[in-house]
Amino acid sequence: MPLIIIKTSEPEVSTDRVEQIHEQAETILSSVLKKSRDYVMSILEFDQKISFALESGSPTAYIEIKNIGILTPEITEILSKEITAVISKNLGTNPERVYIEFQHFERHMWGWNGSTFA
Amino acid sequence: MPLIIIKTSEPEVSTDRVEQIHEQAETILSSVLKKSRDYVMSILEFDQKISFALESGSPTAYIEIKNIGILTPEITEILSKEITAVISKNLGTNPERVYIEFQHFERHMWGWNGSTFA
Amino acid sequence: MPLIIIKTSEPEVSTDRVEQIHEQAETILSSVLKKSRDYVMSILEFDQKISFALESGSPTAYIEIKNIGILTPEITEILSKEITAVISKNLGTNPERVYIEFQHFERHMWGWNGSTFA
Numbered sequence: 001m002p003l004i005i006i007k008t009s010e011p012e013v014s015t016d017r018v019e020q021i022h023e024q025a026e027t028i029l030s031s032v033l034k035k036s037r038d039y040v041m042s043i044l045e046f047d048q049k050i051s052f053a054l055e056s057g058s059p060t061a062y063i064e065i066k067n068i069g070i071l072t073p074e075i076t077e078i079l080s081k082e083i084t085a086v087i088s089k090n091l092g093t094n095p096e097r098v099y100i101e102f103q104h105f106e107r108h109m110w111g112w113n114g115s116t117f118a
Numbered sequence: 119m120p121l122i123i124i125k126t127s128e129p130e131v132s133t134d135r136v137e138q139i140h141e142q143a144e145t146i147l148s149s150v151l152k153k154s155r156d157y158v159m160s161i162l163e164f165d166q167k168i169s170f171a172l173e174s175g176s177p178t179a180y181i182e183i184k185n186i187g188i189l190t191p192e193i194t195e196i197l198s199k200e201i202t203a204v205i206s207k208n209l210g211t212n213p214e215r216v217y218i219e220f221q222h223f224e225r226h227m228w229g230w231n232g233s234t235f236a
Numbered sequence: 237m238p239l240i241i242i243k244t245s246e247p248e249v250s251t252d253r254v255e256q257i258h259e260q261a262e263t264i265l266s267s268v269l270k271k272s273r274d275y276v277m278s279i280l281e282f283d284q285k286i287s288f289a290l291e292s293g294s295p296t297a298y299i300e301i302k303n304i305g306i307l308t309p310e311i312t313e314i315l316s317k318e319i320t321a322v323i324s325k326n327l328g329t330n331p332e333r334v335y336i337e338f339q340h341f342e343r344h345m346w347g348w349n350g351s352t353f354a
Contacts, residue, residue: 003298003335007161022287037290041335043243043298044285049162051140054155062121062161063229066337073226073236080229099121099159100229101184108309111299111316111336118309125279167280169258172273180239180279181347191344191354198347217239217277218347219302 001110001117002029004083005043005064009056010091012046021090028082032075033067052097059093063100068117071104119228119235120147122201123161123182127174128209130164139208146200150193151185170215177211181218186235189222237346237353238265240319241279241300245292246327248282257326264318268311269303288333295329299336304353307340 004025012018026040050060065071065079080100087093108118122143130136144158168178183189183197198218205211226236240261248254262276286296301307301315316336323329344354 001335003337005298018285019287019292022285022292026287026290039289041286041288041296041298043287046285049136049140049164050159051137051144051161052159053157054144056137056140060159062123062159071227073234076226076229076234077236080234081232084229084232095232096230098230098232099119100234101121101223102227102229105337108312109307109338111312111320111338112332112334114317114320114331114334116309116312116316116336116338118313167254167258167282168277169255169262169279170277171275172262174255174258178277180241180277189345191352194344194347194352195354198352199350202347202350213350214348216348216350217237218352219239219341220345220347220352 001039001066001068001105002033002035003041003066004029006061006087007045007048008061008091009048009050010046010059017090018044021086024086025083028079028086032078032082058097059091060097061087061093063098065100066103066105068105068107068110071102076102119157119184119186119223120151120153121159121184122147124179124205125163125166126179126209127166127168128164128177135208136162139204142204143201146204150196176215177209178215179205179211181216183218184221184223186223186225186228189220194220237275237302237304237341238269238271239277239302240265242297242323243281243284244295244297244327244329245284245286246282246295253326254280257322260322261319264322268314294333295327296333297323297329299334301336302339302341304341304343304346307338312338
Protein backbone atom coordinates (compact mmCIF):
# COMPACT_ATOMS: atom_id res chain seq x y z
CA MET A 1 0.00 0.00 0.00
CA PRO A 2 -0.93 2.59 -1.02
CA LEU A 3 -2.63 0.85 -3.92
CA ILE A 4 -4.85 2.05 -6.75
CA ILE A 5 -6.88 -0.08 -9.16
CA ILE A 6 -8.35 1.68 -12.19
CA LYS A 7 -11.04 -0.08 -14.20
CA THR A 8 -12.01 1.75 -17.38
CA SER A 9 -14.46 1.02 -20.18
CA GLU A 10 -11.93 2.42 -22.64
CA PRO A 11 -9.89 0.13 -24.92
CA GLU A 12 -6.24 -0.39 -24.10
CA VAL A 13 -4.05 2.63 -24.78
CA SER A 14 -0.39 2.66 -25.89
CA THR A 15 2.33 1.33 -23.61
CA ASP A 16 3.67 4.84 -23.21
CA ARG A 17 0.29 6.12 -22.14
CA VAL A 18 -0.16 3.20 -19.74
CA GLU A 19 3.16 4.07 -18.12
CA GLN A 20 2.13 7.71 -17.85
CA ILE A 21 -1.09 6.81 -16.06
CA HIS A 22 0.81 4.52 -13.67
CA GLU A 23 3.36 7.24 -13.00
CA GLN A 24 0.88 10.07 -12.49
CA ALA A 25 -1.42 8.07 -10.23
CA GLU A 26 1.45 6.73 -8.12
CA THR A 27 2.96 10.19 -7.74
CA ILE A 28 -0.35 11.55 -6.43
CA LEU A 29 -0.81 8.71 -3.92
CA SER A 30 2.77 9.03 -2.72
CA SER A 31 2.53 12.79 -2.35
CA VAL A 32 -0.92 13.10 -0.75
CA LEU A 33 -0.49 10.10 1.57
CA LYS A 34 3.16 10.88 2.35
CA LYS A 35 4.37 7.37 1.56
CA SER A 36 7.47 6.40 -0.42
CA ARG A 37 6.95 5.76 -4.14
CA ASP A 38 8.69 2.42 -3.46
CA TYR A 39 5.53 1.15 -1.76
CA VAL A 40 2.91 2.34 -4.21
CA MET A 41 1.24 -0.21 -6.50
CA SER A 42 -1.09 0.66 -9.38
CA ILE A 43 -3.17 -1.65 -11.56
CA LEU A 44 -4.92 -0.71 -14.82
CA GLU A 45 -7.80 -2.73 -16.33
CA PHE A 46 -9.07 -1.73 -19.78
CA ASP A 47 -12.10 -2.79 -21.83
CA GLN A 48 -14.35 -3.22 -18.81
CA LYS A 49 -18.09 -3.59 -19.43
CA ILE A 50 -19.41 -0.73 -17.31
CA SER A 51 -22.90 0.74 -17.22
CA PHE A 52 -23.59 3.94 -15.29
CA ALA A 53 -26.57 6.27 -15.09
CA LEU A 54 -28.58 4.05 -17.47
CA GLU A 55 -25.91 4.21 -20.14
CA SER A 56 -22.96 2.03 -21.19
CA GLY A 57 -21.67 3.79 -24.31
CA SER A 58 -19.58 6.60 -22.80
CA PRO A 59 -16.12 6.34 -21.20
CA THR A 60 -16.59 5.38 -17.55
CA ALA A 61 -14.18 4.50 -14.77
CA TYR A 62 -14.35 2.78 -11.41
CA ILE A 63 -11.35 3.20 -9.13
CA GLU A 64 -10.34 1.67 -5.80
CA ILE A 65 -7.80 3.39 -3.53
CA LYS A 66 -6.48 1.50 -0.51
CA ASN A 67 -4.16 2.61 2.27
CA ILE A 68 -2.83 1.65 5.67
CA GLY A 69 -3.80 4.51 7.98
CA ILE A 70 -6.89 6.66 8.23
CA LEU A 71 -8.23 8.40 5.15
CA THR A 72 -9.85 11.59 6.40
CA PRO A 73 -12.54 13.50 4.48
CA GLU A 74 -9.89 16.08 3.61
CA ILE A 75 -7.58 13.44 2.14
CA THR A 76 -10.25 11.63 0.11
CA GLU A 77 -11.45 14.98 -1.25
CA ILE A 78 -7.97 15.80 -2.53
CA LEU A 79 -7.37 12.32 -3.91
CA SER A 80 -10.71 12.29 -5.69
CA LYS A 81 -9.95 15.60 -7.35
CA GLU A 82 -6.41 14.71 -8.44
CA ILE A 83 -6.98 11.11 -9.52
CA THR A 84 -10.14 12.03 -11.45
CA ALA A 85 -8.09 14.63 -13.31
CA VAL A 86 -5.58 11.94 -14.35
CA ILE A 87 -8.36 9.74 -15.71
CA SER A 88 -10.07 12.63 -17.43
CA LYS A 89 -6.88 13.90 -19.03
CA ASN A 90 -5.48 10.54 -20.18
CA LEU A 91 -8.64 8.67 -21.10
CA GLY A 92 -11.11 11.45 -21.95
CA THR A 93 -13.49 10.38 -19.21
CA ASN A 94 -16.12 12.86 -18.02
CA PRO A 95 -15.56 13.35 -14.25
CA GLU A 96 -19.29 12.73 -13.77
CA ARG A 97 -18.65 9.15 -14.91
CA VAL A 98 -15.89 8.38 -12.40
CA TYR A 99 -16.49 6.60 -9.09
CA ILE A 100 -13.76 6.08 -6.49
CA GLU A 101 -13.97 3.71 -3.55
CA PHE A 102 -11.67 4.46 -0.61
CA GLN A 103 -10.64 1.92 2.01
CA HIS A 104 -8.16 2.05 4.87
CA PHE A 105 -6.60 -0.88 6.65
CA GLU A 106 -4.99 -1.80 9.92
CA ARG A 107 -1.34 -2.80 9.66
CA HIS A 108 -1.97 -6.52 10.18
CA MET A 109 -4.53 -6.52 7.36
CA TRP A 110 -1.94 -5.87 4.67
CA GLY A 111 0.60 -8.48 3.56
CA TRP A 112 3.92 -7.86 1.88
CA ASN A 113 7.04 -9.93 1.30
CA GLY A 114 5.59 -13.01 2.97
CA SER A 115 4.71 -11.11 6.14
CA THR A 116 2.43 -8.20 7.14
CA PHE A 117 3.00 -4.61 8.22
CA ALA A 118 1.98 -5.45 11.82
CA MET B 119 -22.75 4.02 -5.53
CA PRO B 120 -24.61 1.76 -5.36
CA LEU B 121 -22.22 -0.37 -7.35
CA ILE B 122 -22.21 -4.01 -8.40
CA ILE B 123 -19.32 -5.98 -9.89
CA ILE B 124 -20.16 -9.40 -11.34
CA LYS B 125 -17.31 -11.80 -12.10
CA THR B 126 -18.42 -14.96 -13.90
CA SER B 127 -16.59 -18.00 -15.22
CA GLU B 128 -18.91 -17.99 -18.23
CA PRO B 129 -17.72 -16.80 -21.66
CA GLU B 130 -18.90 -13.43 -22.89
CA VAL B 131 -22.56 -13.33 -23.87
CA SER B 132 -24.21 -11.23 -26.59
CA THR B 133 -24.30 -7.45 -26.30
CA ASP B 134 -28.07 -7.61 -25.85
CA ARG B 135 -27.73 -10.06 -23.00
CA VAL B 136 -24.97 -7.95 -21.39
CA GLU B 137 -27.30 -4.96 -21.48
CA GLN B 138 -30.10 -7.00 -19.93
CA ILE B 139 -27.89 -8.08 -17.04
CA HIS B 140 -26.77 -4.49 -16.48
CA GLU B 141 -30.37 -3.30 -16.57
CA GLN B 142 -31.80 -5.98 -14.30
CA ALA B 143 -29.02 -5.68 -11.69
CA GLU B 144 -29.19 -1.89 -11.63
CA THR B 145 -32.98 -1.91 -11.29
CA ILE B 146 -32.73 -4.19 -8.26
CA LEU B 147 -30.07 -2.08 -6.55
CA SER B 148 -31.99 1.11 -7.23
CA SER B 149 -35.24 -0.35 -5.96
CA VAL B 150 -34.01 -2.18 -2.85
CA LEU B 151 -31.59 0.56 -1.76
CA LYS B 152 -33.95 3.40 -2.73
CA LYS B 153 -31.34 5.25 -4.77
CA SER B 154 -31.81 6.89 -8.15
CA ARG B 155 -30.91 4.75 -11.18
CA ASP B 156 -28.72 7.72 -12.19
CA TYR B 157 -26.22 6.76 -9.49
CA VAL B 158 -26.04 3.01 -10.01
CA MET B 159 -22.95 1.54 -11.67
CA SER B 160 -22.59 -2.08 -12.77
CA ILE B 161 -19.53 -3.90 -14.08
CA LEU B 162 -19.49 -7.33 -15.76
CA GLU B 163 -16.36 -9.48 -16.06
CA PHE B 164 -16.58 -12.69 -18.13
CA ASP B 165 -14.21 -15.63 -18.61
CA GLN B 166 -12.90 -15.53 -15.05
CA LYS B 167 -10.85 -18.48 -13.82
CA ILE B 168 -12.87 -19.44 -10.74
CA SER B 169 -12.62 -22.58 -8.63
CA PHE B 170 -15.23 -23.34 -5.97
CA ALA B 171 -15.98 -26.37 -3.83
CA LEU B 172 -13.03 -28.26 -5.33
CA GLU B 173 -14.29 -27.76 -8.87
CA SER B 174 -13.64 -25.29 -11.69
CA GLY B 175 -15.71 -26.68 -14.56
CA SER B 176 -19.19 -25.40 -13.69
CA PRO B 177 -20.56 -21.87 -14.08
CA THR B 178 -19.59 -19.90 -10.99
CA ALA B 179 -19.97 -16.26 -10.02
CA TYR B 180 -18.46 -13.90 -7.49
CA ILE B 181 -20.24 -10.59 -6.96
CA GLU B 182 -19.43 -7.44 -4.99
CA ILE B 183 -22.17 -4.99 -3.94
CA LYS B 184 -21.17 -1.65 -2.45
CA ASN B 185 -23.29 1.13 -1.02
CA ILE B 186 -23.12 4.34 0.98
CA GLY B 187 -25.28 3.74 4.04
CA ILE B 188 -25.85 0.73 6.25
CA LEU B 189 -26.70 -2.62 4.69
CA THR B 190 -28.86 -4.41 7.24
CA PRO B 191 -29.31 -8.20 7.37
CA GLU B 192 -32.77 -7.70 5.90
CA ILE B 193 -31.41 -5.73 2.95
CA THR B 194 -28.53 -8.11 2.16
CA GLU B 195 -30.95 -11.06 2.34
CA ILE B 196 -33.22 -9.46 -0.28
CA LEU B 197 -30.33 -8.38 -2.50
CA SER B 198 -28.75 -11.84 -2.36
CA LYS B 199 -32.01 -13.45 -3.42
CA GLU B 200 -32.78 -11.06 -6.26
CA ILE B 201 -29.28 -10.66 -7.68
CA THR B 202 -28.62 -14.40 -7.56
CA ALA B 203 -31.81 -14.89 -9.57
CA VAL B 204 -30.51 -12.52 -12.26
CA ILE B 205 -27.24 -14.48 -12.52
CA SER B 206 -29.01 -17.80 -12.51
CA LYS B 207 -31.54 -16.78 -15.14
CA ASN B 208 -29.14 -15.06 -17.54
CA LEU B 209 -26.01 -17.17 -17.17
CA GLY B 210 -27.34 -20.54 -16.07
CA THR B 211 -25.42 -20.44 -12.81
CA ASN B 212 -26.49 -22.73 -9.97
CA PRO B 213 -27.27 -20.46 -6.96
CA GLU B 214 -25.05 -22.74 -4.86
CA ARG B 215 -22.12 -21.47 -6.93
CA VAL B 216 -22.74 -17.76 -6.34
CA TYR B 217 -20.99 -15.74 -3.63
CA ILE B 218 -21.82 -12.10 -2.91
CA GLU B 219 -19.70 -9.75 -0.85
CA PHE B 220 -21.49 -6.73 0.65
CA GLN B 221 -19.76 -3.57 1.81
CA HIS B 222 -21.06 -0.24 3.02
CA PHE B 223 -19.20 3.03 3.12
CA GLU B 224 -19.21 6.37 4.87
CA ARG B 225 -19.94 9.32 2.64
CA HIS B 226 -16.36 10.60 2.57
CA MET B 227 -15.13 7.19 1.44
CA TRP B 228 -16.78 7.41 -1.96
CA GLY B 229 -15.58 9.74 -4.71
CA TRP B 230 -17.57 11.08 -7.64
CA ASN B 231 -17.11 13.90 -10.11
CA GLY B 232 -13.75 14.93 -8.67
CA SER B 233 -15.15 15.23 -5.13
CA THR B 234 -16.74 12.92 -2.54
CA PHE B 235 -20.26 12.51 -1.13
CA ALA B 236 -19.14 14.01 2.25
CA MET C 237 -15.93 -17.46 1.92
CA PRO C 238 -13.12 -17.91 2.41
CA LEU C 239 -12.23 -16.35 -0.90
CA ILE C 240 -8.96 -15.46 -2.59
CA ILE C 241 -8.45 -13.35 -5.70
CA ILE C 242 -4.99 -13.40 -7.27
CA LYS C 243 -4.09 -10.76 -9.85
CA THR C 244 -0.72 -11.31 -11.51
CA SER C 245 1.21 -9.45 -14.19
CA GLU C 246 2.34 -12.81 -15.59
CA PRO C 247 0.81 -14.22 -18.81
CA GLU C 248 -1.63 -17.09 -18.51
CA VAL C 249 -0.04 -20.40 -17.52
CA SER C 250 -1.11 -23.91 -18.55
CA THR C 251 -4.45 -25.30 -17.41
CA ASP C 252 -2.62 -27.80 -15.21
CA ARG C 253 -0.67 -25.05 -13.53
CA VAL C 254 -3.82 -22.96 -13.07
CA GLU C 255 -5.46 -25.92 -11.33
CA GLN C 256 -2.41 -26.38 -9.12
CA ILE C 257 -2.51 -22.76 -8.00
CA HIS C 258 -6.24 -23.02 -7.27
CA GLU C 259 -5.70 -26.23 -5.32
CA GLN C 260 -2.73 -25.02 -3.30
CA ALA C 261 -4.30 -21.67 -2.40
CA GLU C 262 -7.62 -23.25 -1.42
CA THR C 263 -5.90 -25.87 0.71
CA ILE C 264 -4.05 -23.17 2.64
CA LEU C 265 -7.20 -21.10 3.24
CA SER C 266 -9.16 -24.15 4.32
CA SER C 267 -6.43 -25.31 6.67
CA VAL C 268 -5.44 -22.01 8.28
CA LEU C 269 -9.01 -20.70 8.61
CA LYS C 270 -10.44 -24.10 9.58
CA LYS C 271 -13.23 -23.98 6.99
CA SER C 272 -14.36 -26.79 4.71
CA ARG C 273 -12.78 -26.88 1.25
CA ASP C 274 -16.38 -26.97 -0.01
CA TYR C 275 -16.74 -23.29 0.83
CA VAL C 276 -13.47 -21.96 -0.52
CA MET C 277 -13.48 -19.97 -3.77
CA SER C 278 -10.38 -18.86 -5.66
CA ILE C 279 -10.10 -16.57 -8.68
CA LEU C 280 -7.00 -16.08 -10.87
CA GLU C 281 -6.48 -13.07 -13.14
CA PHE C 282 -3.47 -13.09 -15.47
CA ASP C 283 -1.87 -10.42 -17.69
CA GLN C 284 -2.67 -7.59 -15.30
CA LYS C 285 -0.98 -4.24 -15.93
CA ILE C 286 0.70 -3.70 -12.56
CA SER C 287 3.33 -1.15 -11.61
CA PHE C 288 5.10 -1.37 -8.24
CA ALA C 289 8.07 0.40 -6.73
CA LEU C 290 8.49 2.53 -9.86
CA GLU C 291 8.72 -0.49 -12.13
CA SER C 292 6.28 -2.49 -14.27
CA GLY C 293 8.56 -5.03 -15.99
CA SER C 294 8.96 -7.68 -13.24
CA PRO C 295 6.42 -10.30 -12.13
CA THR C 296 4.12 -8.68 -9.58
CA ALA C 297 1.02 -9.87 -7.77
CA TYR C 298 -1.84 -8.30 -5.87
CA ILE C 299 -4.00 -10.64 -3.80
CA GLU C 300 -7.23 -10.22 -1.85
CA ILE C 301 -8.22 -12.65 0.91
CA LYS C 302 -11.71 -12.43 2.40
CA ASN C 303 -13.28 -14.32 5.29
CA ILE C 304 -16.27 -14.40 7.61
CA GLY C 305 -14.85 -14.15 11.11
CA ILE C 306 -11.97 -12.17 12.57
CA LEU C 307 -8.55 -12.33 10.94
CA THR C 308 -6.05 -11.85 13.76
CA PRO C 309 -2.48 -10.64 13.25
CA GLU C 310 -1.32 -14.22 13.83
CA ILE C 311 -3.59 -15.56 11.09
CA THR C 312 -2.75 -12.91 8.51
CA GLU C 313 0.96 -13.45 9.19
CA ILE C 314 0.65 -17.18 8.45
CA LEU C 315 -1.55 -16.64 5.39
CA SER C 316 0.80 -14.02 3.98
CA LYS C 317 3.76 -16.39 4.33
CA GLU C 318 2.04 -19.43 2.82
CA ILE C 319 0.14 -17.74 0.00
CA THR C 320 3.18 -15.72 -1.03
CA ALA C 321 5.12 -18.99 -1.26
CA VAL C 322 2.49 -20.38 -3.66
CA ILE C 323 2.77 -17.33 -5.91
CA SER C 324 6.53 -17.32 -5.76
CA LYS C 325 6.84 -21.04 -6.52
CA ASN C 326 4.28 -21.21 -9.34
CA LEU C 327 4.75 -17.85 -11.03
CA GLY C 328 8.33 -16.91 -10.18
CA THR C 329 7.28 -13.77 -8.37
CA ASN C 330 9.72 -12.15 -5.94
CA PRO C 331 7.98 -11.99 -2.53
CA GLU C 332 8.95 -8.32 -2.35
CA ARG C 333 6.57 -7.74 -5.25
CA VAL C 334 3.50 -9.35 -3.64
CA TYR C 335 0.83 -7.39 -1.78
CA ILE C 336 -2.06 -9.05 0.04
CA GLU C 337 -5.18 -7.28 1.25
CA PHE C 338 -7.10 -8.99 4.07
CA GLN C 339 -10.75 -8.33 4.88
CA HIS C 340 -13.17 -9.96 7.28
CA PHE C 341 -16.94 -9.80 7.19
CA GLU C 342 -19.95 -10.18 9.42
CA ARG C 343 -22.21 -13.09 8.54
CA HIS C 344 -24.95 -10.94 7.00
CA MET C 345 -22.41 -9.29 4.68
CA TRP C 346 -21.76 -12.45 2.69
CA GLY C 347 -24.31 -13.94 0.29
CA TRP C 348 -24.51 -17.52 -0.91
CA ASN C 349 -27.21 -19.61 -2.59
CA GLY C 350 -29.68 -16.73 -2.78
CA SER C 351 -29.41 -15.99 0.92
CA THR C 352 -26.69 -14.87 3.40
CA PHE C 353 -24.79 -16.57 6.22
CA ALA C 354 -26.73 -14.55 8.82
